[in-house]
Amino acid sequence: MTIRRVGKGCGEKELFLTKAVLIIFWFTATFFSASTPIVLAQSSEASSCVTCHSDIWEEVKESIHGRQNISCHNCHGGDPTAKDKESAKGPNTGYIGIPDKKKIAETCGACHANVEVMNFYGVPTDQLARYKTSTHGKKLFLEANTKVAVCSDCHGYHDVLAITDPNSSVYPLNVPKTCNHCHGSEALMKPYGLPTDIFETYKKSVHGIALFEKKDISAATCVSCHGSHGAVPPGVKEISSACGKCHVNEKKYFLESMHAKPMAAGRFSECISCHGNHGVERASNDLYRTTCIKCHEKGSSEEKAGETIWQVFHQSGEKLKAAESSVKQASIEGIFVEEETGSLEEAKTNVIVMAPLQHSLSVERITELAAKFSEVADKITTQIHQKREALKWRKTALIPIWVFILAMAAALWVKYKRLKTERKKNQPNKTNREGEK
Amino acid sequence: MKHRLKQWFAERFDLEQLKGPVQKQLHKPLPKNISWAHTLGSMSLFLFVSQVLTGILLLIYYRPTVNEAFESVKFIMTKSYMGWLYRQIHAWGANLMLIVVFLHMLRTFITGSYKKPRELTWVFGVFLFLLTLVFGFTGYLLPWNQLAYWATTVGTEVAGAIPVLGEWIKTFLRGGFNVGGETLSRFFVVHVIILPWVLFFIVLIHLVLVRIQGIATMDPVGSEKETKPGEGTPFFPNHVLKEGVVFFILLGILITLSILTPFDLGEKADPLTTPLAIKPEWYFLPMYQVIKYFPKLVGIFVVGIGPLFLLAWPLLDKSSNRHPLHRPISMTIGILALLSLLILGTMGYFSESKRHFFGKEYDIDIYGIPHLVSSNANRRPSLFEAEKNKAPAVP
Numbered sequence: 001m002t003i004r005r006v007g008k009g010c011g012e013k014e015l016f017l018t019k020a021v022l023i024i025f026w027f028t029a030t031f032f033s034a035s036t037p038i039v040l041a042q043s044s045e046a047s048s049c050v051t052c053h054s055d056i057w058e059e060v061k062e063s064i065h066g067r068q069n070i071s072c073h074n075c076h077g078g079d080p081t082a083k084d085k086e087s088a089k090g091p092n093t094g095y096i097g098i099p100d101k102k103k104i105a106e107t108c109g110a111c112h113a114n115v116e117v118m119n120f121y122g123v124p125t126d127q128l129a130r131y132k133t134s135t136h137g138k139k140l141f142l143e144a145n146t147k148v149a150v151c152s153d154c155h156g157y158h159d160v161l162a163i164t165d166p167n168s169s170v171y172p173l174n175v176p177k178t179c180n181h182c183h184g185s186e187a188l189m190k191p192y193g194l195p196t197d198i199f200e201t202y203k204k205s206v207h208g209i210a211l212f213e214k215k216d217i218s219a220a221t222c223v224s225c226h227g228s229h230g231a232v233p234p235g236v237k238e239i240s241s242a243c244g245k246c247h248v249n250e251k252k253y254f255l256e257s258m259h260a261k262p263m264a265a266g267r268f269s270e271c272i273s274c275h276g277n278h279g280v281e282r283a284s285n286d287l288y289r290t291t292c293i294k295c296h297e298k299g300s301s302e303e304k305a306g307e308t309i310w311q312v313f314h315q316s317g318e319k320l321k322a323a324e325s326s327v328k329q330a331s332i333e334g335i336f337v338e339e340e341t342g343s344l345e346e347a348k349t350n351v352i353v354m355a356p357l358q359h360s361l362s363v364e365r366i367t368e369l370a371a372k373f374s375e376v377a378d379k380i381t382t383q384i385h386q387k388r389e390a391l392k393w394r395k396t397a398l399i400p401i402w403v404f405i406l407a408m409a410a411a412l413w414v415k416y417k418r419l420k421t422e423r424k425k426n427q428p429n430k431t432n433r434e435g436e437k
Numbered sequence: 438m439k440h441r442l443k444q445w446f447a448e449r450f451d452l453e454q455l456k457g458p459v460q461k462q463l464h465k466p467l468p469k470n471i472s473w474a475h476t477l478g479s480m481s482l483f484l485f486v487s488q489v490l491t492g493i494l495l496l497i498y499y500r501p502t503v504n505e506a507f508e509s510v511k512f513i514m515t516k517s518y519m520g521w522l523y524r525q526i527h528a529w530g531a532n533l534m535l536i537v538v539f540l541h542m543l544r545t546f547i548t549g550s551y552k553k554p555r556e557l558t559w560v561f562g563v564f565l566f567l568l569t570l571v572f573g574f575t576g577y578l579l580p581w582n583q584l585a586y587w588a589t590t591v592g593t594e595v596a597g598a599i600p601v602l603g604e605w606i607k608t609f610l611r612g613g614f615n616v617g618g619e620t621l622s623r624f625f626v627v628h629v630i631i632l633p634w635v636l637f638f639i640v641l642i643h644l645v646l647v648r649i650q651g652i653a654t655m656d657p658v659g660s661e662k663e664t665k666p667g668e669g670t671p672f673f674p675n676h677v678l679k680e681g682v683v684f685f686i687l688l689g690i691l692i693t694l695s696i697l698t699p700f701d702l703g704e705k706a707d708p709l710t711t712p713l714a715i716k717p718e719w720y721f722l723p724m725y726q727v728i729k730y731f732p733k734l735v736g737i738f739v740v741g742i743g744p745l746f747l748l749a750w751p752l753l754d755k756s757s758n759r760h761p762l763h764r765p766i767s768m769t770i771g772i773l774a775l776l777s778l779l780i781l782g783t784m785g786y787f788s789e790s791k792r793h794f795f796g797k798e799y800d801i802d803i804y805g806i807p808h809l810v811s812s813n814a815n816r817r818p819s820l821f822e823a824e825k826n827k828a829p830a831v832p
Contacts, residue, residue, distance in 0.1 A: 334701055336515045394696045405689040409682045416678035423675070 047071045047080035048088055059158040075099065075107050101140055101150045105131060108151045127151075130230035147188060154178055154228075170228075172217040176202055179222045201279040220246060243271040249356035257361045268295075285313045308363050312370045313354070319377040320351055330384045335391070340380045347376040466669040467676055468654040470548070475652065475676075476683040477541035481565075482640065483684055484534040487691070488572075489633060491527040495520075499579070501625035503618040506581035507705040514702060525695030531573055533691060535720050538566050546750075546771055549759030550653035556751035558646040561639050563747045568636050570720065575628040577718060581621060586706035587715040589624075590616045598733040615708065658757035714789040722785035723778045729788075729804060 049072040050057045060066040065074075073080045077094035079087065089095040099107055109128035111117045118125045131137040131151075139145040154170055161168035169178045180199035182188050189196050202208045202222075210219035225242040226232065244251030254260065254270055262268035274291040275283060292306035327344055331337045350373035358366055446452060467475075498517055500509040513520035542562060545551055551559035578589045593616065597607035612619025654661050670676055717725050724743075728736035746753075754767050761768050784805025791810070792799050799807035 334699070336511065336702075338511075398693060398696055401692055402689055405685045409685040412678045412681040412685070416675060416682065419675050419678065423670075 047073065048082055049073065049076075049078065049080055052085065056158055063156075063158060063160045064162050065160055070111075074111075101146045101148070102144075104150045104152050104157075105137070105140065127229045130227075134227070134229060134231045136231060149182055153182070172219075172221055173211060173215065175221040175223055176208070176211070198278050204281075205279045206282045207280065239269055239271050247271075247356075250359045253356050253359040257359060259361065285310050285317070288313075305361070305363050309358060309361070309366055312363075312366055313358070316351060316354065316370050316373055319374060320347060323347060323377040323380045326381055326384050330387065333388075333391075335384065335387050337384065340383055343376050343380050343383075347373050347380065350376065462648060463673040464666075465648075465651070465672050466664045466666055467652050467672055468664045468669050470655045471652060471670050471676060473679065473683065474540075474544040476680045477537055477544055478647070479680045480683055480687055481534060481538045481541050482644075483687070484530050484537055485636065485640065487530050488527060488534065491523045491530065492629065492633075494523045495527055496629065501579070501621055503581065503621060503706075506579060506621060507702070510580040511702060521699070522695060525699050526691060528700045529691055529694045531576060532719075533687070533694075535569055535573060537687075538569050542566055543771075543775070547761050547768075548653065548655065549761070549764060549767075551751045552653075552754070552757070552759060553658045553751075555646070555650055555653060558643060558650065559751050560748055561643045561646065563744070565636065565639055565643060566747075567744055568632060568639070572628065572632050572636070573718060573720060575624040575632065578616075578621060578624045579628065580702060581706045582703040583706055583710075583712050584703055584715070586616060586708065587712060588717050589620065591715055592717065592721075593620075595728065595737065598737055600734060617708075653759065655759050657759060716785070719782065719786065723781035726781040726785035726788070726805060 053072065056072075057066075060072070071080060072078070073094075076099070077096045078089050079093040079095075082088035082090070082093070087093075089097075096103065105128060112123070113125050113128040115125050132141055136148040136150070139148045140150060156169055163170050165171060166173065168174065176199055183194065184196050184199050186196050203212060207220040210216040211221060223231070224245065250271075259268055259270060263270045272280075273294075274287050275281075288306040288310040292303050296302040296306075323344055327337050327340050330340070350369055354366060354369050354373070357369060360366075443452070495513060498509050498513045498520065500506060510524065513524050515521070545559065545562065551562075574589075574592060578585045593607050593610045596610060597603045599606060608614070610620070610623070611617070612623050651664070654664070656662060716722070724740045727739055730736070731739055754764075756764060756767070758764050787801045787807075788805040789803055790801055792801060792807070794807070798810040800810050801807045
């Protein structure tokens with residue numbers, strides 16, 4: 001119709017526009033038809049499985065798969081178009097019933113390891129490959145150990161949710177509990193000699209507190225260090241990459257320290273040697289007094305270096321506290337402390353920089369930075385002291401001011417009184433003189 | 438040197454002719470009833486001069502723009518040499534000036550000095566008092582801090598409630614819909630250019646009238662005896678010495694207050710954050726409290742008739758007696774007015790706050806009525822209670 005009208009003499013511009021619209025429509029239509037997943041071809045509502053398993057369908061319906069119309073037969077096989085139970089689960093239908101663990105991994109992988117299918121959703125496809133490298137995967141595929149975790153143990157099966165859904169068992173807030181299902185079970189962990197109190201330890205750690213109490217989903221959970229699909233316990237060398245993923249500067253300075261060499265040789269487990277692992281607490285200066293002596297002898301130069309660093313941090317901490325309270329107190333007293341507040345921020349920045357720098361364990365560098373901080377902190381305290389002194393001086397100045405004022409007022413008053421008395425004395429004389437006249 | 442200077446002037450001006458009136462004014466005898474309270478007028482003048490001088494010093498660094506006003510006042514208070522003292526003396530001077538001018542007016546009222554023939558002196562005096570209040574109102578905004586900003590917002594809002602012209606007056610005062618840079622500009626101009634000159638000329642007229650008509654005696658109207666030369670107290674040096682004594686003490690008080698109880702600068706004005714329970718300066722508290730008890734229009738009318746009564750007072754009180762004990766009606770009205778100012782001011786000061794009196798905690802509502810806070814009940818803040826009380830009863 002449009003083309004006919006164009007042919008009848010419409011402008012060239014209109015012809016060009018019509019062609020452009022048709023081309024865009026064609027590309028859009030072909031693009032979506034080509035990339036739409038094959039599984040969408042079968043509507044779950046039309047599946048005959050639902051006739052008997054309506055309760056299960058209720059769970060599936062709300063899951064991420066249900067919403068994408070991925071139906072029962074995609075995992076369990078069978079013929080969803082068959083009208084009766086027997087023909088639906090018939091021998092030629094590929095019906096597998098409840099899949100075993102290995103089958104589960106393969107079934108999930110059928111789609112999740114298929115780039116063509118998953119590309120549409122923008123989801124990576126290396127989970128199965130990674131899983132096969134994990135301790136769980138190796139045990140399942142190589143040792144046929146069916147007690148290990150497979151996809152459905154962590155993600156659920158009929159009610160799988162997106163990992164970004166707070167109700168998902170693998171949402172960051174829920175990951176530790178999900179892992180603890182198995183790793184908290186003595187019966188399951190005993191054959192491997194693994195501890196079962198990790199969850200309780202983690203809960204009290206700085207990461208656990210951040211996750212559970214502050215609901216900070218960026219806090220490290222089990223998978224942050226151990227990985228998820230490719231879960232392996234990190235070896236000595238991998239710990240730096242595990243902790244260093246978040247603690248970038250600490251890692252950088254640690255690699256400059258004298259401990260980097262033994263770590264590379266596998267003789268020193270960097271972060272956890274001092275900080276611990278699952279129960280890692282907020283690092284305190286006291287670590288220098290408690291952990292150095294685990295490897296170094298008391299009285300050794302290394303232990304003394306640790307003590308020096310402790311001293312530097314302790315003094316800096318005390319100075320920062322003093323400067324902070326000095327600024328706060330001065331502002332309560334009504335002294336202008338804007339400049340000092342700015343300097344305090346500068347001082348705090350130095351202290352913040354000192355925290356990762358200490359991992360270099362370089363007494364020289366730490367002391368240098370502490371000296372910079374100390375200079376700023378001293379400046380703050382001195383300035384506030386001077387301001388307070390100036391206020392005191394103002395008050396003291398009131399004494400000579402009042403002495404002068406009272407002296408002047410008294411002098412004038414005395415003069416006034418004298419004049420008044422003189423006037424009184426003169427008054428009758430004057431009257432007499434006027435009378436005489 | 439002195440002689441040569443005198444000679445120089447004498448060759449150019451008729452010094453003898455000039456000397457006469459000056460000597461006359463200097464030695465003019467003041468009536469016998471002249472008291473210490475009669476120094477208050479000169480003290481008002483002294484404070485005005487002090488305000489002008491400290492004001493000029495503040496102007497060296499002050500910048501009347503939204504972005505710089507607060508910072509420049511902070512600079513004056515922290516960086517400039519003795520700037521803190523000038524600012525404090527200016528701020529305290531303003532408060533003391535209001536007190537002294539008011540006391541001067543009260544003395545005039547008590548001694549009946551406003552009566553014939555000095556009615557105009559009184560009228561100009563009332564104008565001076567009102568101008569001092571406007572000085573306070575305009576100057577309060579200039580540091581551009583939170584309290585200043587919101588007090589001005591509320592103050593100009595009150596003007597907006599005046600029938601017919603209200604909205605126009607509000608916009609005229611603010612220089613726009615809201616208090617902002619334009620308001621700061623015009624308040625600045627009014628405070629440092631217009632008001633000082635207007636005040637200067639009115640002070641001049643007021644003083645000329647005082648000098649021409651002389652200080653009132655306590656004699657009834659019509660039977661005033663002129664103080665002859667040689668009688669009474671000479672203006673110079675006797676009365677000037679007295680003024681000197683009061684001047685030094687006032688100066689001492691001014692400096693002491695500036696040092697011991699300095700005015701805070703507070704936080705910079707933030708049009709997006711309204712502080713809780715904004716109150717005007719103490720001298721506007723009685724007016725602020727009165728407005729609360731009446732619907733907007735009636736409140737403004739009640740507040741407005743105060744100054745009108747003051748201005749018209751010499752015309753309303755035509756009795757000839759000046760002695761306070763012989764003017765029972767005038768004095769009763771005066772005392773009642775003074776008491777109501779004190780009570781309303783106190784209620785305004787305490788309203789919307791929690792206070793401890795005689796060991797018990799009281800929640801004082803918006804109307805200044807104290808409510809005993811029971812020990813176990815969690816009372817709602819007074820502001821909300823007031824809102825509840827304010828709500829009209831359901832018929």
